[in-house]
Amino acid sequence: MRVAYRTKVIIGWDLAAILLSLAAAYIMEPAASEALGGAAGWLLYGAASAAIGFWSVTRHRLHRRIWQYTGIAELKCILQTALLAALIPFVAAWVLQGQAQTLLMLHHFIGIAALMAGPRIAWRAFCDKYSVKKQPITRRALIIGAGSCGTLIAKEMQQNDGVNVTPVGFIDDDPYKHRMQVLGLPVFGGRGDIGCIVENHRIDEIVIAMPSVSKTQISALVNICKTTKVKLRIVPDLQDMIDGRGASGRVRDVSVEDLLGRDPIRTDLEHIAGYVEQKVVLVTGAGGSIGSELCRQIAPFAPSKLLLLGHGENSIYNIEMEMRSVFPDLPIETVIADVQDRTRIDAVFAKYRPQVVFHAAAHKHVPLMERNPAEAIKNNVFGTKNVSECADAYGAERFVLISTDKAVNPTSVMGTTKRIAEMFIQSLDKHSATKFVAVRFGNVLGSRGSVIPRFKDQILKGGPVTVTHPEMVRYFMTIPEAVQLVIQAGSFAKGGEVFILDMGKPVKIYDLAVDLIRLSGYEPNLDIDIAFTGMREGEKLYEELLTNEEGLSSTMHNRIFIGRPAQLNRTELDFEIRKMEKVLGQHPDEIRAVLQHLVPSYRNVGTTAVG
Known part of the structure; x- marks a missing residue:
């Protein structure tokens, strides 16, 4: 009843606004009454105007709009209603009687607009002024970006009782906005003023509200802001909102990914679709970080069937539920299998006949594999051997091995086993119709x-944050970024290549720790300590992307390169792998000796291991 009563009151007021404004117009223009034929003409004119106004109000649903949020959209509808209610009777009078008063129509139009919009704007202003937070403010925020997104964030902070942050002002690089105000808040200046503003205005956190700018620009802003020692937050970029990785208007903490500053990858959709679309695609290690992301990014290319193979039932169940929810029409098969089990892998290939294979199943943790070298060999070498030989035997079109930069001049068992896996598929490629490639x-x-x-x-x-060595550096890439390039590299496969992804500049691990501490709102070695623990077994200070014998050539993609295929003797390699199989149960030092014979660049730094 309350809604119905409110609706009647609003419609009644809008109709009254039309008639009152007409009466005021006649008072201001008394000659109009005679032009319309006296009182009868006046009443007919008013009835027509009210009927048209009523139709326009209901058509634009002005009676259904909440006045508290009156904005441009409501004002446009009000102006349209005022124009129709004033103009149509005026035109009709002119057509029927050959004369009409233009000033009458203008006064009528202005009066309708003023009486309909006035109360709505007044109520909006009242609500904005008195919708203050009931809880005390504990944090003061500086918003970077005085555009539409920054304005929305500031308004939410001002009015939402659940947010204990108040906006202090804006930073914007547009000089036109400097010294201006938005929502009553000052635009202090450009990015060069961030440091002094944070200090002078006691800022507790900075919110970057620029979702449409490039990742390079965001990275530059983050690098400026992280020196201020206040907490950083950011509105997700537009692509994340579209892809569902961020909610519109939801502010998240700034992450290390924002510091990388790499713009979105250019993907050649046509070439990818050409080798994935309507094909049976197998992803091994589908429950892992890389394997699950492979599944997510392959699915939109409409394979005829997507096979999710993994050893852990929980991780496979999780990715299966996610895929069935997001891609309900995609044929999916889940396969619980160990790549070390040749009989099981053979049965999977015989049943499903996959045409494209992404082999992501592997043991990857360097220190763990140093202590368990036999398990690394079983999974990374013999697991790859089983899957790749089945791909060859059952006529798969492409086989893409997920490799690592740790395979280059390795100092670890894990890196060495991945290098052997690369070598094996390269040797297999020479005599197979399947295109075997690795992506490193x-x-x-x-x-x-x-x-x-x-x-x-x-x-x-509360710390400490542990770093192994102050000079240790690593290449970093986001998971979606790496997987996009892996799928793209598969489209370039001619057979035998090792594709190397452009990882950007290497990052010092110590700097990464410092950045993460500062992004969390703390000061390194003051609020959160950084402790050096010493290099772990199998680690080296820096990673490489190419072996000595590999050159580097470009591809059609500016972030994918090709290492020259190694010249391998398949017979010798098979012999060494059989020898490796025989020493699996022996002392770790004997295992490492065989690894070093097979991969001469392997530098065994020595460690204590269990078999």
């Missing part, structure tokens, strides 16, 4: 067991 890249941000989640957990616990 460095660390991915946010993968399970990687450095970023560990640092975040240590910061959450």
Whole structure:
């Protein structure tokens, strides 16, 4: 009843506004009454105007709009209603009687607009002024970006009781906006003024509200802001909002990914679709960080069937539920299997006949594999051997091995086993109709067991953040970024290549720790300590992307390069792999000796291991 009563009151007021403004117009223009034929003409004119106004009000649903949020859209509808209610009777009078008063129509139009819009604007202003937060403000925010997104964020901070942050002002690089005000808040200046503004206005956090700018620009802003020692937050970029990785208007903490500053990858959709679309695609290690992202990014290319193969039932179940929810029409098969089990892998290939294989299943943790070298060989070498030989035997079109920069001049068992896996598929390619290629890249941000989640957990616990060596550097890439390039590299496969992804500039791990601490709103070695623990077994200070015998040539993609295929003797390689199989149960030093014979560039730094 309350809604119905409110609707009647609003419509009644709008109709009254039309008639009152007409009466005022006649008072201002008394000659109009005679021109319309006296009182009868006046009443007919008013009835027509009210009927047209009523139709326009209901058509634009002005009676259904909440006045508290009156804005440009409502004002446009009000102006349209005022114009129709004033203009149509005027035109009709002119056509029927051959004369009409233009000033009458103008006064009528202005009166309708003023009486309909006035109360709505007044109520909006009242609500804006008195919709203050009930809880005390605990944090003061500086917003970077005085555009539409920054304005929305500031308004939400001002009015939302659930947000204990108040906006202090804006930063914007547009000089026209400097010394101006938005929502009553000053635009202090450009990015060069951030430091002094944070200090002078006691800023507790900075919000970057520029979702449409490039990642390079965001990176530059983050690098400026992180020196201020206040907490940084950011509105997700537009592509993240579209892809569902960020909610519109939701502010998130700034992440290390924002510091990389790499713009979105240019993807050749036509070439990718050409080798994935309507094909049976197998992803091994589908429950892992890389494998699951492969599934997400392959699915939009409409394979005829997507096979999710993994050893852990929980991780496979999770990615299956996600894929069925997001891609309900995509045929999906889940396969619980161990790549070390040749009989099982053979049965999978015999049943499904995959045409494209992405082999992501691997043991990847360097220190763990140093202590368990036999397991690294079983999974990374013999697992790859099983899957690749089945791909060859059952006529797969392409086989893409996910490799690592740790395979180059390796100092670890893990890196050495991945190099052997590369060598094996290269040798297999020489005698197979299947195109075998490897894609080599460095660390991915946010993968399970990687450095970023560990640092975040240590910061959450109050520190210390542990870094192995102050000079250790690594290449980093986001998981979606790496997987996009892996899928793209598969389209360039001619057979035998090792594709190397452009990882950008290497990052010093110590600097990464410092950045994460500062992005969390703390000061390194003051609020959160950084402790050096010494290099772990199998680690080296820096990673390389090419072996000595590999050259580097470009591809059609500006971030994918090709290492020259190694010259390998298949017979000798098979012999060495059989020898490796025989020493698996022996002492780790004997295992390492065989690895070093097979990969002469392997530098065994020595460690204590269990078999």
